[in-house]
Amino acid sequence: MYFKGDKHYLQVYILEQTSHPFILRTSYLKDNKITIDFGKSEVVQRHASIRCRKRITVGPHSEIIIWGRLPRNIHYGYQGMCESSTQILSKGLSFNEAVVTLSQDRTVRGKIFSRESQQNEQTVIVDLTDYNLNQVFDRKRRDLSDVGSVPTESNVKNNSLLSSSVFRIPDKLHSQAVVHWSGENGKVVFVLTRQTEHGFVTDSTLWRSSDYGTTFQKIDLPLDAVAEFIYSSPVKRNQIILTDILNKKVHYTSDEGITWTSSNVAFEPDKLLLHPTENQWLLGYSVISMELFSSGDFGKTWTLLHEAVSHRFYWAVENVDQNNLTVHMEIQDLHMLGPSEYLACVAPDCQDVTPDKHIGEIDPFSMIVRNEYVFVQKSMLRSSDMFVSHNRGPFRKAYFPMNLHPTDFHIVDTSENQVFIAADHKEMEVNLYLSDTNGQFYVPTLRNVVSTIEDPWLDVDLYEVKGVQGTYIANQYVNLSSGKVVEKTFISFDKGGSWSLIAVPEELKLTCEDKLNCHLHLHMRYSNLIFGIPDIVSDDAAPGLIIAHGYIGEKVTEDAHVFISRDGGFSWNKTPFNGLYKVNILDQGGAIIAIQQNRTKVTNVVHFSCDEGATWQLHQFSTDMMYVDGVLTEPGISTLIVSVFGRLSDKSGRQMVKLNFSSILTKICEDSDYISWIPVNKANNRNCILGETIEYQRRKQNATCYNGPEFKRLKPKSLCLCTAYDYECDYGYEPEDINRHICQRAEWFDDSKINHHCVEGDFYIRSQGYRKIASNKCVGGVENSGKYKLLNISCPVYKPEGLSLRIEHDTVATGSSIVFKLSQVKGSTHSTIYTWDFGDNKSPLIDLGFDKTKTKTHKYTRAGKYKVTVVAKNSVGVATCSRLIKVEDQITDLNLQIPRGAQINHPTVVIVNVLSKTNSSNFGLIHYVWNFGDQFKPNGSKSLLTWSNAMSHNYTTVGKYNLSVEAVNSVSSVVQHYMLQVHKNLTTLRLTFSSNIDHFNTQSLLWRISFANIVCMNLAEILYVDRSRLNVYIPNQKPTKADVTILPSYTAGITINQIVFELQDKLQTGQMSFKWMPNEDPITVTDIEVLTDDDSSLPKLLETTTLISVQPHEQSRQTSPILIAVPLTIVVFVLVVIVGCFMKRFKRKSKTGQQYSLILNRNRLDTSCAESDEDLTVEDYDIHDGDTNIVINPDFQPSLEFMSLGTTNSNELVSC
Known part of the structure; x- marks a missing residue:
């Protein structure tokens, strides 16, 4: 769609290759909308295959629907939702305002485009349906329907000697045709007629001719075959393959269509890419699935090469890539919204050979491979840069003049070790640039080039003349003194080194009002895309011959006449026929034909010349008038045969006309029929072009003979001495004079911003402002002398x-x-x-x-x-x-203590001590997750989360409970399970000891555990009771005391009261003493006190707790419990052994459990962290916590996530 506004164009393209919308030359605003007021401008839409089930009508103030490949990319508008089918829109649209809504805030960055041939050069696609050409740009709208009927000048003679034959194809149902000439010097021509519905081919018929199109035979493919396109191998032209997208098949032949074989494929073969040097290898691509397949047996079997591939993929370039089976591709985000990546791999296994992975993410649809260069683009918020890989080396940033900001790039040419590129800029101008050999530094050669954004790439009015190196023709916007901007045509004979207007003979200036401003101006890409005027024609096999439509005057106008040059563009002559013509070259320039181009007018005559346009003749090739849809010559233009394909005047029949010039040019040329021709560089009137002199062998203009397919044109070359004309201003310099021989440093140039990729201590080569043209082959002369001498510069050292x-x-x-x-x-x-x-x-x-x-x-x-x-x-x-x-420190083990035991309807105090490998531990913040067993259910347990290592819980029923506690810090987590016996009755006594024990009391956890075990064993001996009846806890305090909880007996034995009475009796009789260490005074119990629940000697407990849900979590650290080893004296070592035995009895390991990761609430830190043991005191902690398992969020309550890994211990709680 094209929308013409005051100064802006909004163009929305839906490509059949990608089904992806492009919006160019606009920016997505922050409110996710673009609003462009078009006023009363008329909007015209071409025929476009788009994916939508409804015919869309866009009215005033309506919303344009933009959509992508997948349903998730569909955007909704007032007109409905586009779905996966196809509709052809052909009606003009008109409205006052366009609003485009987008799914996200972003700017459409420029992309790198290139003129890629969409089909083989020997193929012509003909659409036999009616169509209208769009004329919606700045030029004046004009009806071209009658241009082709302009009378031919009277000096054109009729010629009946030209041989012609007509074959009517008996196919009246199909609306399209693909005409394909199978190969060089071949006689086989194919015509594939096909019918389309909603953009899809639904039926087809293949016709084959083995006599240059004189007669055709229908090819019997399988009954259900629906061939869509023809491909032939560039290596062996007799290998041809047809794609059948509807049935997911390919049909191939190795004998130019005599026999055919069909093969099923696992994808829709929307596009094939045949290998340029390996005749058995080809790539197949599915647009919808974005899958790329490879075949090494010409389509018999296929292997998936890669998924998520954009439509930009390329075979290896011979003598550049190390492996000829290398495939370069652009891997795209499946949602078509994110960035892409560049990948190179070797078929069929896709072994990665990407030359430079450091390039990272690239812009979608920006990767292009041309010869030794790979181009990609990377865009930031406000900038867009192109990167170039030369000879598959690392990607380097491409540098353009720093006072301009390029956004879109169009690769024009990469031959002769140089890149010719067009760039669109934020400054609203399109310039042509030439690179150095590496393709990294670009200097302007022509500014303000006429450009279009179409199909949907950036394209420019630039034509490379084939057959003569270094000759280019371009159209430029020129500001006149009146302030008006017009288009003018310029030509360069030294690959953009200098440009000049095209001069015309004086006799052709008669129509010019201003003879000084009278030049030849040619129609090019812009006119071809918008007005349908044919583009310039030249061929490598016919050096010097150029045919173009143009106008003589001050500027390019809508008028079009055919002009011809036979000396590479130095001089031009007007042909004797006017209007728009399809022009073809035959016999390597031995003959030229021109047939009227007009889809609404019929003809049956052809203009031809056998003397390079000096004279023209007219031939009537059929008695019936026909609409000419295509003209096809044999690839290589070495034969005298040309095929004209079209429709009869009643539009009910198709016919192929074969023109054979062998009836006119009857003898083959001899040596005397040739002359030597050396092109002259008009800029300096020397025979040297790009540093060499080339002598072309060409047929004399008036020789009545043909070159023939065996003719090999001689082109001897000789190198020239270097002169100032072989140099151009280097990057960062600008020409001071019109001849471009004096270069001065540009004001915008800042060498410190250039990355020379130079290692300190080495040298890099720098010019003095002049560089030799990259494609120039001159030697000697001014080379390496004076201002042209290259300098070795020490690599600069830059501040890190x-x-x-x-x-x-x-x-x-x-x-x-x-x-x-x-x-x-x-x-x-x-x-x-x-x-x-x-x-x-x-x-x-x-x-x-x-x-x-x-x-x-x-x-x-x-x-x-x-x-x-x-x-x-x-x-x-x-x-x-x-x-x-x-x-x-990592938490490696947990020690659980229950100072007063567990009694129903009384607070059960549980204290957890965290252990590690080191003596002095620093665990940071520790979180505890408690489950007391009386709420435990396998599916949906509730846990208590605290910052405190001490908790109080009330049990209401006697029994055994599976008590579990998890301790978590930033680097570890450990879970312990304890089987806790809850009793109906129990009594806790406080024992006070003689002061001599305080000397040994280190108040450490290890000492207290050891001393509790000693007290337990001695009390059991004194009282003659089993140690399971006693639970001893040593508070962390001085003077040293012990809390002894007496547990009930569930078998025959003395009662709790009896044990209490016995202890009191032993105390009064002085029997409460025991040995603590050898050679030390015994320790004596000096007092016994019965404790109550509100005793203040217990650790401060958390007053409130929060119920939390357990959720799975996979990010935990696996830790393993180990036995704590502390170097002590020999005496203490004995105690450690005792403690070890005690702990072995005390714990039972388990390999199952739940691990947790926590999201903390720092606002509750002061009230939640209990001050218990000194060695476990929580230190001040920064709010910043970089661990992924612990995320600090002060604004929310603590939450708990399940962790799958970690250390889990299970202990059965016993008394001693």
Whole structure:
């Protein structure tokens, strides 16, 4: 669709190849809308296959529907929703305002385009349905329907000697035809007629001729075959393959269509790409599934090469890629909204051979492979840059003049080791640029080139003349003194080194009012796309011959006459017939034909010339008038046969007309019929073009003979001495004079912004403002002398910038290996010294060069907070970066204590002590998850989350409960399970000891556990009771005391009261003493007190708790419990052994359990963290927590997530 506004164009294209919308030259606003007021401008839509089940009518103030390939990309509008089918829209649309809604806020970045042939050169696609040409741009609308009927001038003679034959194809049902000439010097011509409905081919018939189109035979393909397109191998033209998208089949032949074989494929073969050098290999692509397949047996079998491939994929380039089976492709986000990636792999297994993965993400539809160059584009918020890989090396940023900002790129030519490119800019102008050999630095050669955005790429009015190297023709917007902007045609004979207007003979200037401003102006791509005027014609096999439609005057106008040049564009002559004509070259220039081009007018005559346009003759090739739809010559234009395909005047029949010039040119040319021709560079009137002289052998103009298919044109070459004309201004310099021989430094140039990819200590080559044209082959002369001499410059040293450290987690475990990755955005690296300080008082690490220092591994042996600092320093500057690291000890085991035992309807106090490998532990913040067993249900348990290591819980029923506790910090988590016996009655006594025990009381957890075990064993001996009846707890205090809980007996034995009475009696009789250590005074119990529930000696308990749900979580750390080993004296070692035995009896390991990861609430930290044991006190903690398992969010309550891994212990609680 084209929408013409005041100064803006909004163009929406739906490509059949991708079903993806393009919106160019507009920006998505922050409110996700584009509003463009078109006023009363008329809107016309061409025939376009789009995916929608309804015919869309767009009215005033309605919403345009933009859609993509998948349903999830469909956007809704007032007119309905587009779905996956096809409709052809052909009516004009008119409205006042267009509003485009988008799914996200972004700007459409420019893309890299190229003139890619969509079909083989020997194929013509003919649409036999009526159509209307769009004329919606700035030029004056004009009806061209009668141009083809302009009378021919009287000096054209009728010629009946030209042989012609007509064959009517008996196919009246099909509306389209594909005409295909099978190969060079071949006689086989195919015509594929087909019928389409809603953009899909529904029926087809294949016809074959083996006599240049004199007669045709219908090919018997399978009954259900619906052939859509013809492909032939560029290596062996007799290998031909047909695609059948409807039935997912291909039909192929290896004998130019004599026999055919069919093969099923697992995809819709929307597009095939045949290998340019390996005749058995081809690629198949499905648009809808975005899958790319490869075949190594010419379509018999297929292998999926890759998924999510955009329509940009390419075979290897011979002598550039190391493997001829390399496939370059663009991998695209399946939703077609995100960035793409460049991938190169070898078929059929897709072994990755991408030359440079560092390029990362690229813009969608921006990858192009041309010869030794690979082009991609990367866009940021406000900029868009092109990157180029030369000879499959690393991608380098392409540099354009810094005072302009290119957005769209069009690759015009990449031959002769140079890139010719057109770029559209934010400054609303399109310029032509030439590159250096590497394709990295671009200098302007012609500004303000006429351009279009069509189908949907950026295209420009630029034509490369075939057959003569270095000759280009371009149309440019020129500002006249009156302020009016017009289009003028310029020609260059040195590949853009200099441009000049096209001169015409004086006798052709009669129609010009201003003889000084009278030149030949030619119609090119713009006129062809918009007005349907044929483009320029030339061929490599006919050097010097150029045929074009143009107008003599001050500017390009809508008028079109046919002009011809036989000397490569130096001089031009007007042909004696007017209007629009299809022009073809035969016999390597031996004959030229021109047939009227007009889809609404019929004809039966052909104009032809056998003397390179000096004289013209007329031939009536049929008695019936016909609509000419296509003219096809044999690839290589080496024969005297041409085929004209069209419809009869009643539109009910198709016919092929064969013109045979062998009846006129009856003898083959001899040596005397040829002359030598050396093109002249008009810019300097020398025979040297791009540094060499080429001598072409060509037929004399008046020779009445033919060249024939065996003729090989001689083109001897000789190199020229270098002159000023072989040089151009280098990047960063601009011509000072009109001859471009004096170059001065541009004001916008800043060498410090150029990345020379040069290592300090090495040298790079720099010009003095002049560079030899990349495709120029001159030698000697001014080369390497004076201002043209290249200089060796020491690689500059730049200040390091953009230093940053990256680690996986900001909170790590003590003793773990931490991998630090250093990155540097800008600046020199080779001579830079990097100093690492890990903040743990160890000697700094010093490296020379970034490669040695970019990755470091370090271990911290003590918990704490550390600042890691890296300093990069060289001769011109310093850069510093730092990172804060928290090191915490891993929780390896849990110790559970129940000071008063568990009694129904009384608070059961549970204290959890966290253990690690080290003596002095720093766990950071610890979270506890409690499950007391009386609420436990397998599917849907409720757990209690606290910051405190002590909890109180009331049990109401006597029995055994599976008590579980999990302790979690930033680097570990451990779960312990305990089988807890809840009793109906029990009594707790407080024992006070003699002061001599206080000397040994370290108040550590290990000492208290050991002493509790000793007290338990001695009391059992004194009282003659089983130790299972006693539960001993040593509070963390001085003077030393012990809380002894007496548990009931469920078998015959003394009662709790009897045990209490016995203890009191032993105390009064002085029998409450026992040995603590050898050679030490015995310890004596000095007092016994019966405790109550409100005793203040217990740890402060959490007053309130929060019920939370358990959810799965997969991010946990696996930890393993270990027995704590502490170096002590020999005496203490004995106690440790006792404690070890005690702990072995005390615990039972389990391999199952639940692990948790927490999201914390720092606002409740002060009230939730209980002050219990000193060695477990929570220290001040920063709000910043980089661990992925612990996410700090002060605004929400604690939440709990299930963790699948971790350490799980199960202990059965017993008394001693």
